[in-house]
Amino acid sequence: MTLVKPIQSPGGKIDSxxxxxAGFETLGYITNPQIATSIYLAQNLEKPLLVEGxxxxxxxxxxxxxxxxxxxxxVRLQCYEGLDESKALYxxxxxxxxxxxxxxxxxxxxxxxxxxxxxxxxxxxxxxxxVFFSEQFLEERPLMKAMRAPAGAVxxxxxxxxADQEFESFLLExxxxxxxxxxxxxxxxxxxxxxxxxxxxxxxxxxxxLKRRCLHLYIPFPDAALERxxxxxxxxxxxxxxxxxxxxxxxxLRGLDLKKLPAVSETIDWAxxxxxxxxxxxxxxxxxxxxNVILKFQDDIEAVGAxxxxxxxxxxxxxxxPLGAL
Amino acid sequence: xxxxxxxxxxxxxxxxxxxxxxxxVDAHKVVDLVGYxxxxxxxxxxxxxxxxxxxxxxxxDYTFDRFFKFDELDEMEMADRASAAGEAGGDTxxxxxxxxxxxxxxxxxxxxxNMAEAGSGGAGxxxxxxxxxxGEMREHLxxxxxxxxxxxxxxxxxxxxxxxEAVGLRNIHIFTQKGLYSRRILEHMGLKALNNDITxxxxxxxxxxxxxxxxxxxxxxxxxxxxxxxxxQQFLLHADVDxxxxxxxxxxxxxxxNIERRDYRMVQEMVRKMAKRLIAIHSRRRKVYDRGALDxxxxxxxxxxxxxxxxxxxxxxxxxxxxxxxxxxxxSGSVAKVAxxxxxxxxxxxxxMPKVRSFAFSGRLGEVSDLFKDSDVETAxxxxxxxWGQGSTDYGRSLQDFAELALNDIDSRTTVIILGDAxxxxxxxxxxxxxxxxxxxxxxxxxxxxxxxxxxxxxSVMRKFQPYCHQVQVCNSLTHLERxxxxxxxxxx
Numbered sequence: 001m002t003l004v005k006p007i008q009s010p011g012g013k014i015d016s017x018x019x020x021x022a023g024f025e026t027l028g029y030i031t032n033p034q035i036a037t038s039i040y041l042a043q044n045l046e047k048p049l050l051v052e053g054x055x056x057x058x059x060x061x062x063x064x065x066x067x068x069x070x071x072x073x074x075v076r077l078q079c080y081e082g083l084d085e086s087k088a089l090y091x092x093x094x095x096x097x098x099x100x101x102x103x104x105x106x107x108x109x110x111x112x113x114x115x116x117x118x119x120x121x122x123x124x125x126x127x128x129x130x131v132f133f134s135e136q137f138l139e140e141r142p143l144m145k146a147m148r149a150p151a152g153a154v155x156x157x158x159x160x161x162x163a164d165q166e167f168e169s170f171l172l173e174x175x176x177x178x179x180x181x182x183x184x185x186x187x188x189x190x191x192x193x194x195x196x197x198x199x200x201x202x203x204x205x206x207x208x209x210l211k212r213r214c215l216h217l218y219i220p221f222p223d224a225a226l227e228r229x230x231x232x233x234x235x236x237x238x239x240x241x242x243x244x245x246x247x248x249x250x251x252x253l254r255g256l257d258l259k260k261l262p263a264v265s266e267t268i269d270w271a272x273x274x275x276x277x278x279x280x281x282x283x284x285x286x287x288x289x290x291x292n293v294i295l296k297f298q299d300d301i302e303a304v305g306a307x308x309x310x311x312x313x314x315x316x317x318x319x320x321x322p323l324g325a326l
Numbered sequence: 327x328x329x330x331x332x333x334x335x336x337x338x339x340x341x342x343x344x345x346x347x348x349x350x351v352d353a354h355k356v357v358d359l360v361g362y363x364x365x366x367x368x369x370x371x372x373x374x375x376x377x378x379x380x381x382x383x384x385x386x387d388y389t390f391d392r393f394f395k396f397d398e399l400d401e402m403e404m405a406d407r408a409s410a411a412g413e414a415g416g417d418t419x420x421x422x423x424x425x426x427x428x429x430x431x432x433x434x435x436x437x438x439x440n441m442a443e444a445g446s447g448g449a450g451x452x453x454x455x456x457x458x459x460x461g462e463m464r465e466h467l468x469x470x471x472x473x474x475x476x477x478x479x480x481x482x483x484x485x486x487x488x489x490x491e492a493v494g495l496r497n498i499h500i501f502t503q504k505g506l507y508s509r510r511i512l513e514h515m516g517l518k519a520l521n522n523d524i525t526x527x528x529x530x531x532x533x534x535x536x537x538x539x540x541x542x543x544x545x546x547x548x549x550x551x552x553x554x555x556x557x558x559q560q561f562l563l564h565a566d567v568d569x570x571x572x573x574x575x576x577x578x579x580x581x582x583x584n585i586e587r588r589d590y591r592m593v594q595e596m597v598r599k600m601a602k603r604l605i606a607i608h609s610r611r612r613k614v615y616d617r618g619a620l621d622x623x624x625x626x627x628x629x630x631x632x633x634x635x636x637x638x639x640x641x642x643x644x645x646x647x648x649x650x651x652x653x654x655x656x657x658s659g660s661v662a663k664v665a666x667x668x669x670x671x672x673x674x675x676x677x678x679m680p681k682v683r684s685f686a687f688s689g690r691l692g693e694v695s696d697l698f699k700d701s702d703v704e705t706a707x708x709x710x711x712x713x714w715g716q717g718s719t720d721y722g723r724s725l726q727d728f729a730e731l732a733l734n735d736i737d738s739r740t741t742v743i744i745l746g747d748a749x750x751x752x753x754x755x756x757x758x759x760x761x762x763x764x765x766x767x768x769x770x771x772x773x774x775x776x777x778x779x780x781x782x783x784x785x786s787v788m789r790k791f792q793p794y795c796h797q798v799q800v801c802n803s804l805t806h807l808e809r810x811x812x813x814x815x816x817x818x819x
Contacts, residue, residue, distance in 0.1 A: 017367065033366065033367070033370050034370045034373065034374075037367060037370040037371050037374065038370075038374050040371075041356060041359070041371055041374055041375075044359055045352065045355055045356070045359070047352070049374075050378075052379075052380065082619070082642070084642075086622075086623050091623070092623070092626070094622065094626055097626075098634055101633075101634060202380075205379075208344070208346075208378075211378040212346050212348050212349060212378075213348070215352075215374040215375060216374060216375075216377065216378040216379075217374055218380050218383050220380075
């Protein structure tokens with residue numbers, strides 16, 4: 001792997017894709033080459049990374065792992081309907097501002113003492129420093145916090161699709177220029193450009209303008225080999241046999257027509273559950289009892305319950321088959 | 327600008343992946359960073375920059391593999407050639423008998439194998455003196471002939487690509503051009519000289535020369551098939567979609583009544599695309615109104631004038647306004663086809679227009695909303711036609727039916743679209759009901775699939791309806807439909 005232009009990064013940790021993969025693995029986050037490449041490019045091109053994919057495949061986890069890996073603080077902004085810049089970017093400290101105006105009124109007499117005529121009063125008033133809209137009264141919200149973090153930060157804007165269209169447009173300036181404009185003060189530029197992650201569950205299509213400014217990573221459900229590695233990293237106590245079996249079972253479930261397919265997070269939960277129950281291998285009764293860990297809708301549970309025996313048998317068979325190098 | 331990357335992006339755009347110029351710049355940065363050496367890495371890296379939806383990722387993977395296949399082929403052939411050369415060397419040392427075998431295989435084999443074996447046979451088959459004689463003859467041949475004889479497949483590939491570049495193969499648009507481009511490429515590569523060589527060798531009274539001519543002839547066949555493949559491949563990459571763009575363009579402008587059954591699938595696809603575009607535009611038009619929470623910021627700002635006493639209170643608000651559409655379609659005779667596409671359009675817009683009610687009539691009128699909601703357009707339309715398409719058109723009767731069914735549901739937020747040719751078979755058109763609809767609704771739009779100059783001719787009573795419509799329009803092509811539906815969406819929000 002030849003890299004034309006490796007750049008300086010915190011501790012040289014992002015110099016190569018292999019280094020990223022290895023580093024993330026020690027943190028228990030198993031990447032595939034695409035994911036590792038995305039981290040590499042996000043850092044090198046200084047572009048935000050838009051992560052899409054079904055729920056529970058580790059989109060948010062990726063940002064958290066990155067912040068741990070780089071040793072940077074994680075600033076998280078959870079999006080919801082109605083989120084606006086006063087909650088995301090900054091807010092004025094209204095209480096303090098009110099107090100300030102009152103103090104100002106009291107000191108007004110002193111300031112204007114001895115002034116002759118209206119024009120001189122106004123002149124003196126103008127000379128008086130105007131701090132009403134100044135940084136002193138500025139309350140930092142996540143976005144600004146990330147921009148002004150002294151050593152850089154990892155900024156996670158989670159579930160952006162839940163926020164309004166307007167908020168999305170509002171983010172554009174931040175995402176392309178790493179700067180934000182506050183009408184009363186001016187433009188604030190990031191001291192060190194934060195690494196920005198945006199996640200979306202695709203409940204609504206994001207605008208082209210936003211997508212254009214981001215790298216776009218789609219994380220699908222992992223294949224069996226990758227999922228086995230993930231389980232091995234996250235729930236190391238599970239025996240190899242059980243691990244292969246439960247991964248095979250989950251992989252089969254994803255082929256069915258279900259309301260909500262089980263994601264990686266569900267696989268991990270299930271592995272933990274089975275571990276607690278001291279299971280050594282999958283058997284239909286055990287699966288039936290724990291089905292509610294992986295399936296979240298009664299309809300789904302019933303649909304799967306009906307064909308549980310066949311599914312388990314097939315999973316056991318599939319687990320025997322070699323999957324190539326793990 | 328990197329030509330390869332530029333071509334790749336063009337191929338992507340051809341395959342309906344939207345790539346903006348910012349993304350092109352990004353792609354170049356990516357290539358600068360990762361280079362072309364590691365194919366897998368390049369693929370992963372570009373996948374982050376160019377395709378921006380899950381669908382596009384799939385198309386991207388496919389296009390990438392196809393686009394960069396050629397390079398891979400090259401490498402493979404290089405390796406092939408190296409091994410073939412090795413074998414050939416071995417053959418000459420081993421002597422006559424193995425050499426003969428090599429020659430035999432060379433004649434029997436076809437396609438790609440033919441080349442390598444002909445090459446190895448060429449070095450191996452003849453005895454030393456013959457080889458020397460042939461070698462001497464070879465020196466007088468054209469470069470292309472020499473390349474063909476020595477089985478230089480990589481060389482041929484390169485020459486082919488260069489020739490393709492020179493004749494502008496990238497501009498190929500429609501499939502009928504394939505032959506033309508193949509010939510141009512062959513000419514550019516020097517086919518003429520090769521042909522001359524063959525003729526010249528044949529004329530010579532020499533067994534060796536004849537054998538050489540025969541081998542050249544086989545080589546030429548291989549060359550032809552290679553060029554054909556190459557042109558085919560490039561055509562698929564660069565032009566396939568251009569061709570369908572052209573067709574789409576024609577289809578979107580031609581009269582819907584003239585569209586033939588075999589094009590239905592394509593038209594449906596186009597309607598889907600148009601609807602998607604409209605959804606993308608109009609789903610952003612949600613207005614913010616009355617969300618209920620106190621907007622402290624705005625209140626503070628507004629009330630500075632009153633000494634900070636919250637006098638004028640501001641609220642945060644959301645307003646979601648979605649159009650209510652009622653479609654009344656004539657499903658008799660030729661109007662039915664237009665109705666088909668319009669209903670298809672309206673129901674594809676479910677996301678931005680969830681409240682569509684549709685009515686079909688010819689003799690009598692009935693509601694078909696549920697049909698279209700539950701089943702696909704084809705079956706729904708067939709059922710509609712079976713149920714309501716009989717009998718001669720009676721506007722008066724049908725409008726009367728409509729008034730009984732749904733007049734009370736029409737309010738100031740409803741857009742009424744009526745599709746029909748206004749030919750009432752000299753019966754009472756029922757204009758007074760039209761007036762009621764007009765007064766109650768927000769907007770009444772009459773779409774007539776006939777051209778304007780045939781309106782009011784014979785039994786057409788457009789002039790009776792016209793006063794009670796906000797808008798009257800000719801509608802007989804997809805372009806019309808798109809424009810109209812878009813205007814409905816716009817006026818509704």
